[in-house]
Amino acid sequence: MATxxxxxxxxAVKTAPPAIEVSxxxxxxxxxxxxxxxxxxxxxxxxxxxxxxxxxxGPSGCGKTTVLRILADLEQKLSGTVxxxxxTPPAMxxxxxxxxxxxxxxxxxxxxxxxxxxxxxxxxxxxxxLLALTGLTEFAKARPHQLSGGMKQRVSVARALVDDRxxxxxxxxxxxxxxxxxxxxxxxxxxxxxxxxxxxxxxxxSVDEALTLADRVLVMSPRPGTLVANLTVPFExxxxxxxxxxxxxxxxxxxxxxxxLASPARD
Numbered sequence: 001m002a003t004x005x006x007x008x009x010x011x012a013v014k015t016a017p018p019a020i021e022v023s024x025x026x027x028x029x030x031x032x033x034x035x036x037x038x039x040x041x042x043x044x045x046x047x048x049x050x051x052x053x054x055x056x057x058g059p060s061g062c063g064k065t066t067v068l069r070i071l072a073d074l075e076q077k078l079s080g081t082v083x084x085x086x087x088t089p090p091a092m093x094x095x096x097x098x099x100x101x102x103x104x105x106x107x108x109x110x111x112x113x114x115x116x117x118x119x120x121x122x123x124x125x126x127x128x129x130l131l132a133l134t135g136l137t138e139f140a141k142a143r144p145h146q147l148s149g150g151m152k153q154r155v156s157v158a159r160a161l162v163d164d165r166x167x168x169x170x171x172x173x174x175x176x177x178x179x180x181x182x183x184x185x186x187x188x189x190x191x192x193x194x195x196x197x198x199x200x201x202x203x204x205x206s207v208d209e210a211l212t213l214a215d216r217v218l219v220m221s222p223r224p225g226t227l228v229a230n231l232t233v234p235f236e237x238x239x240x241x242x243x244x245x246x247x248x249x250x251x252x253x254x255x256x257x258x259x260x261l262a263s264p265a266r267d
Contacts, residue, residue: 018085019167019199020048020071025080027066040066042224044080050166053193053200055210058220059261064203065171067225068092071201072169086199090167091160095175097152099144099159106131106140109158116163130158133192150181157189161196170202174209186212187241194238207257211250212241219260229260 025044028037041063048054056064069075070082072092084090099108109130110123118126131137134154144152153173160168174182186209193200204210210217211233219229231253235244244250 017050018047019050019052020046020201021081021083021085022046022067022071023081025067025070025082026078027063027070027075028078039224042226044220044225044227046218046227046230048199048201050085050199051197053202053213053215054218055202055204055214055216056218056220057204057207057210057257057261058225059222060205061223062220063223063225064220068169068171068201068203071167084167086166088163088165088167090169091163091165093153093156093160093168093170093173095172097144097149097156099147099152099155101144104141104143105136105147105155108144108155109162111159112163126162130162133161133195134158135188148181149177150185153177153185154188157192161192161198166199168198168200170200172203172205175205182206182209183241189213190237190239190241207254207261208245208250210257211235211253212239212244217257219257228263229257231257 023045025041026039027041028039030037044063044067046054056067058064066075070077071084072090074092100111103111106127110127113123113126127140128137131140134157136151136154136158139147139151144155147155156173174185177185190213202210202213214233217229217231217233218227219231220226221228233253234249235247
């Protein structure tokens with residue numbers, strides 16, 4: 001098993017009990033005949049404190065999304081343990097904005113509540129709050145085809161928050177967006193997270209995005225993915241996504257993560 005490098009900055013250490021505990025997680029996929037095995041994730045372990053924002057980075061195919069899908073109960077593990085200490089199932093935001101084209105923005109956000117039979121008045125109150133939180137109030141009656149990619153992702157985030165689940169899982173939600181839009185949405189996501197206090201696990205290919213958002217960054221090796229570093233991000237909150245890039249520590253940590261990503265898998 002790879003040796004995990006750990007950097008700890010006391011100012012960023014979380015003291016709350018964990019919301020997520022993963023231990024010795026392994027996942028393999030079999031071919032159509034059931035006899036050829038591809039090990040996607042091997043012996044991965046980490047925990048996430050309540051209210052903590054954790055990013056996972058790693059090369060393509062290393063199993064980042066597989067880990068997230070197992071947390072979301074969309075994939076089954078092969079071995080190990082996964083514990084989510086939450087009264088509600090996690091909410092999931094995918095890379096592609098999963099908005100329903102025949103519904104308005106407000107109706108898309110309310111959709112999980114309507115499935116649960118929540119009263120119309122409660123739906124409207126909750127949606128009104130989330131439209132304001134995500135900056136979509138003036139687009140409440142718009143259809144998805146009238147929205148930019150960034151606005152569609154805001155809708156996806158609002159919908160994930162609408163029934164107030166404790167854990168938010170995000171799979172490269174800004175990966176398909178241009179750099180300027182990504183920066184804007186990173187700042188918006190930080191503001192929303194600081195307001196709601198959700199526990200977040202966020203998958204990204206972008207090292208600077210991980211350092212911009214996270215309390216900690218977990219670095220994975222090439223497939224089979226193992227955890228090779230657990231880095232605590234030292235930057236104070238609230239954060240300004242542009243001003244952070246003036247901080248030498250930001251670029252020192254960027255180099256550190258890229259160095260880890262460029263290193264071969266270690267036994």
